[in-house]
Amino acid sequence: MMVHGEIWTAKELFVYPNEYIYWSIQIVMYPFMTGLVAGAFVLSSLYHVFGIKQLKEMARFALVFSFALLFVAPLPIVLHLQHPFRGINVFMTPHFTSAIAAFGIVFFSYGAIVASELWFLYRKHFVEVALPLKEKQDKSVGEWLKFILFCTLTLGVYDISEEALRRDHKAIKVLAAIGIPVACFLHGYAGFIFGSVKANALWMTPLMPVIFIMSAIVSGIALCILTYTVTMEIRKFLAKRRMSPTQRFRSPEELKGVEVNVIRMTAKYLLFFMVFAISLELLDLIFRGYTAVKSWDVLRSVIYGRDFTDIFILQYAIGNLLPLILLLVPGLTIRRTLIATIFVLFGVFMMRWNVVIGGQAFSLTFAGYMHYHMPIIPTDWETFKEGLFGALSVFVLPFILFWVIAKIFPVFDLEESH
Amino acid sequence: MNRRDFLKNTARVIGGITLPLTAFKIINPRELLASTGDTEKVRWVFLVDTYKCVGCGMCVRACKLENEIPYDAKVTRTWVERYVITKDGKTHADSPMGARDGFTTSKIDLGIDGYEEIKNQDIDKGFFVPKLCNQCANPPCVQVCPVGATFQVPDGVVLVDRTWCIGCGYCIMACPYGVRFFHPVYHTAEKCTFCYHRITKGMKTACVDACPFGARQIGNLKDPNDPVTKVIMTERVGILKEEYGTKPQVYYLGLDREVK
Numbered sequence: 001m002m003v004h005g006e007i008w009t010a011k012e013l014f015v016y017p018n019e020y021i022y023w024s025i026q027i028v029m030y031p032f033m034t035g036l037v038a039g040a041f042v043l044s045s046l047y048h049v050f051g052i053k054q055l056k057e058m059a060r061f062a063l064v065f066s067f068a069l070l071f072v073a074p075l076p077i078v079l080h081l082q083h084p085f086r087g088i089n090v091f092m093t094p095h096f097t098s099a100i101a102a103f104g105i106v107f108f109s110y111g112a113i114v115a116s117e118l119w120f121l122y123r124k125h126f127v128e129v130a131l132p133l134k135e136k137q138d139k140s141v142g143e144w145l146k147f148i149l150f151c152t153l154t155l156g157v158y159d160i161s162e163e164a165l166r167r168d169h170k171a172i173k174v175l176a177a178i179g180i181p182v183a184c185f186l187h188g189y190a191g192f193i194f195g196s197v198k199a200n201a202l203w204m205t206p207l208m209p210v211i212f213i214m215s216a217i218v219s220g221i222a223l224c225i226l227t228y229t230v231t232m233e234i235r236k237f238l239a240k241r242r243m244s245p246t247q248r249f250r251s252p253e254e255l256k257g258v259e260v261n262v263i264r265m266t267a268k269y270l271l272f273f274m275v276f277a278i279s280l281e282l283l284d285l286i287f288r289g290y291t292a293v294k295s296w297d298v299l300r301s302v303i304y305g306r307d308f309t310d311i312f313i314l315q316y317a318i319g320n321l322l323p324l325i326l327l328l329v330p331g332l333t334i335r336r337t338l339i340a341t342i343f344v345l346f347g348v349f350m351m352r353w354n355v356v357i358g359g360q361a362f363s364l365t366f367a368g369y370m371h372y373h374m375p376i377i378p379t380d381w382e383t384f385k386e387g388l389f390g391a392l393s394v395f396v397l398p399f400i401l402f403w404v405i406a407k408i409f410p411v412f413d414l415e416e417s418h
Numbered sequence: 419m420n421r422r423d424f425l426k427n428t429a430r431v432i433g434g435i436t437l438p439l440t441a442f443k444i445i446n447p448r449e450l451l452a453s454t455g456d457t458e459k460v461r462w463v464f465l466v467d468t469y470k471c472v473g474c475g476m477c478v479r480a481c482k483l484e485n486e487i488p489y490d491a492k493v494t495r496t497w498v499e500r501y502v503i504t505k506d507g508k509t510h511a512d513s514p515m516g517a518r519d520g521f522t523t524s525k526i527d528l529g530i531d532g533y534e535e536i537k538n539q540d541i542d543k544g545f546f547v548p549k550l551c552n553q554c555a556n557p558p559c560v561q562v563c564p565v566g567a568t569f570q571v572p573d574g575v576v577l578v579d580r581t582w583c584i585g586c587g588y589c590i591m592a593c594p595y596g597v598r599f600f601h602p603v604y605h606t607a608e609k610c611t612f613c614y615h616r617i618t619k620g621m622k623t624a625c626v627d628a629c630p631f632g633a634r635q636i637g638n639l640k641d642p643n644d645p646v647t648k649v650i651m652t653e654r655v656g657i658l659k660e661e662y663g664t665k666p667q668v669y670y671l672g673l674d675r676e677v678k
Binding site for chain 1: 582591
């Protein structure tokens, strides 16, 4: 009879009988996805709170994208649970000494902030869509549905006078400001889940939440640049095809100009947060080596030996150093930024991997190792959800959601004052 | 009412309500219990005499059958470890199948690396160490359970509610002793309970009963006449992984520094 974890765990030397890699790929995905949520939100707040004008276009995009990601963030945990349908128990009997118990509260308060900020941002748009439909006689079924949807979204508020919009603007600023610490908490707390496990020598460090927040912001910004650029490229492509410059489509040249500026500016912030993230991670590594407590022998053999490729080649060299060089060399082009962001995202993913899987690569005995073999071809539900395809599904879903949500919250060419 | 009046009145009402409320003291049930004295008459503890253990694995078999852990599943509530320390100062340790079938070969099980033959003349010392849940006084597994499905009974034993556990695995990660695992049938967190269903009815645990050499004993630390309590109080006993601050309640006689 197979035990949970046995199928993807290979034990080497002295490992306790019950030890397996219990936290697998979905637990790698969980901090990765929440990190993207938090990062995207912080990026959008840079404009709303600190008024960094160059990020205006990116800010709205990032906020909507953060909303799409938000729905996917709890999915990896649910997929990882042995009893997914009991996940609701966390809300029914939260046991607050546990770091996971607060998830519901943090998650929903964060969700409420993003949703209300979005509402204030798009209120004018809702009204502008709903009002003409209201007056229109003999609506088609589609228009009826659209009318009902947008009517509901206005929440019965149709006042879009200058005065009202100014108040909206204020509300957005306040919400974005509250949102930054909450977003950091949402993710820092994911770091706390790991950092507070005293039984795990690799995880236990008070730096963990801070490292997680920094890498979260890095990954969020990188993903926003990536998605933004790709969407812009698609729009340019469409603009070229429909040569008649209708009102919805600006000319390709105009789009290009907008794009380069936005991306260069965002890339600067990406660099800034990357430096923070890398410094913290290196500090952690150096500190462990210098203090060399009991667990250091086994940690050293994992970090500099077994996981060397994963940590130093894939995470630090390809995921950090390479994009750092790509972004720092003068004359930044869109293509170069795009490549750099893909490497950054990969690097952050590898960081999560090296924390979650790396933290289980050695035994509690400090005298044995465990190797993780991620299930590729699913043979049953468990190897699907805790395998390559489960992880890919989780990664792809926010993009599909974004596509749907962007139909209600248009991210481009919205004329308004915010 | 204008805003100023509204704020004034609000402040008055809040002040008026809170002032008398401060006269009440919120009493923490634990504080109350401490002030009236610890009324609990039982604290289950375990004593392992490693000098007596021969690694036969009778305890592991008994445990698996008693507690319905699938016999061939590679998880177990209790297990026995073998330590062989060679003259070159190296420690070799293993626990094949948790020593369910005892140690049938003198070769050391290295997992995916196969087996290691150790010559008799190279051995400095060798011994067996039975392991089970330490029923910690400060259990990290209870602390991290997000739904409170794992809890500590006042007599010290940590139990799991199979009907409420969501299977997140956080408790498994939090235990420094590796005693927890997912039950292959119920898919919930599983652990040694000191055979709670037996000890609360006056019986011994299955492993204690199965041990032919008396290497395992269970007792009540609150009873000064309990033979186990006497040993713990008068002899030199060790505990496992003290550095984690879990305050484990399984005591060992003849613990070696090489025990992991």
